[in-house]
Amino acid sequence: MGFSEADVAAILLTLRLATTVTILLLFFGAPLAWWLARTSSRFKGPIGALIALPLVLPPTVLGFYLLIALGPNGPIGQLTQSLGLGTLAFSYSGLVIGSIFYSLPFVVQPLQNAFEAVGDRPLEVAATLGAGPVDRFFSIALPMAKPGFFTAAVLGFAHTVGEFGVVLMIGGNIPGETRVVSVQIYDHVEALAYDQANQLALLMIIFSFLVLLSVYGMQKKSHRQVLRFSP
Amino acid sequence: MPVSTVAAEATVAVASNFTAPANQLVEEFEAQSDHDVRLVFGSSGRFFAQISNGAPFDLFFSADQEKPQELIESGLAIDDSLFTYALGVLVLWSRYEQLIQTSPAVLSSNQFNRLAIANARHAPYGVAAEEVLSNLNLLADLQSKLVRGENIAQTFQFVFTGNAELGFVAKSQVYQDNNLISGSAWQVTEDLHSPIRQDAVLLQRASTNDAALEFLSFVRSNRGRSIIESYGYVVGD
Amino acid sequence: MNVSNPTANQIRVAINHELSERGGRAFNLEVDLDLPAKGITAVFGESGSGKTTLLRCIAGLETSSRGEIQVRDAVWQSETDVIPPHQRRVGYVFQESSLFPHLNVKKNIAFGISRSPSLLDSQRYDQIIELMGLAPLLQQYPDQLSGGERQRAAIARALIIEPDLLLMDEPLASLDIKRKQEILPYLESVHEKLDVPIIYVTHSVDEVARLADFSGSAARRQSHRQWRIERSFIGHRASTTTG
Numbered sequence: 001m002g003f004s005e006a007d008v009a010a011i012l013l014t015l016r017l018a019t020t021v022t023i024l025l026l027f028f029g030a031p032l033a034w035w036l037a038r039t040s041s042r043f044k045g046p047i048g049a050l051i052a053l054p055l056v057l058p059p060t061v062l063g064f065y066l067l068i069a070l071g072p073n074g075p076i077g078q079l080t081q082s083l084g085l086g087t088l089a090f091s092y093s094g095l096v097i098g099s100i101f102y103s104l105p106f107v108v109q110p111l112q113n114a115f116e117a118v119g120d121r122p123l124e125v126a127a128t129l130g131a132g133p134v135d136r137f138f139s140i141a142l143p144m145a146k147p148g149f150f151t152a153a154v155l156g157f158a159h160t161v162g163e164f165g166v167v168l169m170i171g172g173n174i175p176g177e178t179r180v181v182s183v184q185i186y187d188h189v190e191a192l193a194y195d196q197a198n199q200l201a202l203l204m205i206i207f208s209f210l211v212l213l214s215v216y217g218m219q220k221k222s223h224r225q226v227l228r229f230s231p
Numbered sequence: 232m233p234v235s236t237v238a239a240e241a242t243v244a245v246a247s248n249f250t251a252p253a254n255q256l257v258e259e260f261e262a263q264s265d266h267d268v269r270l271v272f273g274s275s276g277r278f279f280a281q282i283s284n285g286a287p288f289d290l291f292f293s294a295d296q297e298k299p300q301e302l303i304e305s306g307l308a309i310d311d312s313l314f315t316y317a318l319g320v321l322v323l324w325s326r327y328e329q330l331i332q333t334s335p336a337v338l339s340s341n342q343f344n345r346l347a348i349a350n351a352r353h354a355p356y357g358v359a360a361e362e363v364l365s366n367l368n369l370l371a372d373l374q375s376k377l378v379r380g381e382n383i384a385q386t387f388q389f390v391f392t393g394n395a396e397l398g399f400v401a402k403s404q405v406y407q408d409n410n411l412i413s414g415s416a417w418q419v420t421e422d423l424h425s426p427i428r429q430d431a432v433l434l435q436r437a438s439t440n441d442a443a444l445e446f447l448s449f450v451r452s453n454r455g456r457s458i459i460e461s462y463g464y465v466v467g468d
Numbered sequence: 469m470n471v472s473n474p475t476a477n478q479i480r481v482a483i484n485h486e487l488s489e490r491g492g493r494a495f496n497l498e499v500d501l502d503l504p505a506k507g508i509t510a511v512f513g514e515s516g517s518g519k520t521t522l523l524r525c526i527a528g529l530e531t532s533s534r535g536e537i538q539v540r541d542a543v544w545q546s547e548t549d550v551i552p553p554h555q556r557r558v559g560y561v562f563q564e565s566s567l568f569p570h571l572n573v574k575k576n577i578a579f580g581i582s583r584s585p586s587l588l589d590s591q592r593y594d595q596i597i598e599l600m601g602l603a604p605l606l607q608q609y610p611d612q613l614s615g616g617e618r619q620r621a622a623i624a625r626a627l628i629i630e631p632d633l634l635l636m637d638e639p640l641a642s643l644d645i646k647r648k649q650e651i652l653p654y655l656e657s658v659h660e661k662l663d664v665p666i667i668y669v670t671h672s673v674d675e676v677a678r679l680a681d682f683s684g685s686a687a688r689r690q691s692h693r694q695w696r697i698e699r700s701f702i703g704h705r706a707s708t709t710t711g
Contacts, residue, residue: 064388
């Protein structure tokens with residue numbers, strides 16, 4: 001038995017969503033993680049906690065607030081309406097926004113750890129060698145934190161693929177637009193189509209296992225690299 | 232009628248759309264009985280999967296007819312206990328006061344971008360909503376405006392938060408004592424869709440559970456029926 | 469604290485640094501050093517006396533509460549202005565090698581060159597590579613080197629940018645005796661062949677005896693958390709005039 005057309009569409013949509021979200025998260029998450037790793041501001045604690053919230057909140061809670069925020073009277077909805085974009089619930093863009101919130105800690109935290117592992121010393125050395133702050137970020141911090149970027153990208157991608165509660169709340173189950181694999185599996189189960197559910201679920205399990213395997217494999221290597229700095 | 236002397240306990244799986252009446256039914260039942268009834272709310276599909284795999288429920292109040300029937304066929308539920316405890320009433324609802332003029336006219340207008348319905352693949356209210364649209368010859372035209380909630384509660388959220396301007400929801404969600412709570416609505420006429428029958432069944436393991444049996448007969452009593460009706464459901468004969 | 473008349477061959481460091489350490493206990497360091505812009509000045513004193521803090525303030529990695537730092541004709545810090553570290557022509561060799569782990573020796577050494585406003589003098593490059601005996605190691609990565617080799621590469625990296633002042637913070641302290649003996653001749657030849665003033669923090673009498681032209685020492689003031697570092701005496705090697 002193969003995957004139905006709807007299943008394939010859901011798989012492709014999920015991959016597209018996870019790729020978009022991962023790229024955006026690395027782009028915005030890196031400066032955020034850098035700030036968190038270096039700052040001694042009193043806002044460090046509150047902002048770190050805010051970013052970590054999706055780790056502990058039930059996704060449906062996050063999804064419900066997002067649904068309100070994206071709605072015509074919500075702050076995001078007001079903004080998108082004034083920009084002439086209408087409201088973003090039940091759209092691919094809305095899903096991207098929701099997934100960014102939801103997967104944020106999975107990207108920011110590994111990056112923050114990686115930046116913290118770089119330590120002050122290499123950056124101080126670079127400063128005495130004439131590198132300004134931006135130069136130091138790109139020539140020292142980024143390359144030294146590379147394993148962290150790999151972990152962050154893989155976790156962000158995988159977590160977006162596995163996202164369910166938020167999508168369910170703000171997606172509206174539109175084929176090719178918001179009906180991702182996890183929702184498709186849920187629908188199969190609810191409709192008692194257990195064979196189709198099994199197939200897709202098995203695919204998810206294999207995928208997730210391979211992803212985690214690659215992260216653990218990578219972490220072993222990166223430890224060596226971090227330790228390499230001060231022998 | 233035999234008077235039970237030992238207090239028993241029953242665990243009841245209830246489709247989440249029936250949460251509010253179920254709570255009141257249990258409250259009144261426990262006030263007049265020694266038995267304890269524990270309610271668990273959730274999706275009918277999930278309950279079906281759990282019961283099929285040995286979950287310790289005594290009664291199952293499904294949101295449809297199909298799942299209790301299948302449990303009977305697989306020998307997990309008792310055939311002659313099956314009955315329709317409520318008929319759902321479908322309502323086209325909007326949070327906006329003026330949008331719906333107690334008729335389906337708005338559906339063929341350009342006054343909305345999104346119409347929320349429950350997922351017809353597994354939610355009975357969704358099946359009914361699609362039947363209504365189909366009978367009004369609007370299903371094809373509105374396809375691109377449809378957003379689907381996984382159940383009727385989620386469908387209500389979509390409309391309640393304004394993300395969908397309109398939606399087919401359950402009357403029990405927007406009416407109290409037969410009065411519309413807020414917004415505007417059109418109560419769908421019965422001839423536009425087949426009845427939304429919600430069936431309950433006694434599960435095999437509870438065939439001699441007094442708490443379950445007596446709770447069932449309370450639900451079917453006149454007092455039970457009037458509680459259910461007060462929440463916007465219809466109770467058949 | 470007033471800056472003495474600026475002269476092109478003098479280094480003046482006059483700072484008053486208050487810092488509260490963990491636990492909230494204040495630490496006060498007062499420095500008053502006038503040094504010639506040549507030769508090696510050894511600064512010694514017991515640990516905790518602020519020697520490293522002095523170097524960090526000179527490099528700009530820490531900013532002292534009040535102070536004047538002037539190296540030849542460049543003012544690095546005055547009452548009104550603080551130049552950030554990457555704009556000071558300063559070399560810094562840390563106690564541990566601190567090579568960039570993701571770059572090989574050649575790229576480590578080249579790091580400062582591309583960021584230096586002056587063009588690279590390739591003769592000087594060759595000279596430093598030769599002085600530090602690094603030619604066979606250029607393609608190696610830091611984790612493939614011994615501690616002594618790493619420190620030689622770090623010294624070369626700091627020298628190559630032609631700093632106006634080279635700061636060395638116990639550069640041999642993390643090496644065993646054998647490695648120390650191996651690297652000391654390299655330092656001596658740097659001293660002899662390159663015209664770079666060096667402030668060298670150590671508490672090894674042996675290193676002072678072998679290398680230092682001048683010295684400064686740390687002494688306690690009043691309470692045990694207050695230290696003063698000043699020129700103590702002209703070392704035995706100093707035969708040249710001071711500025």
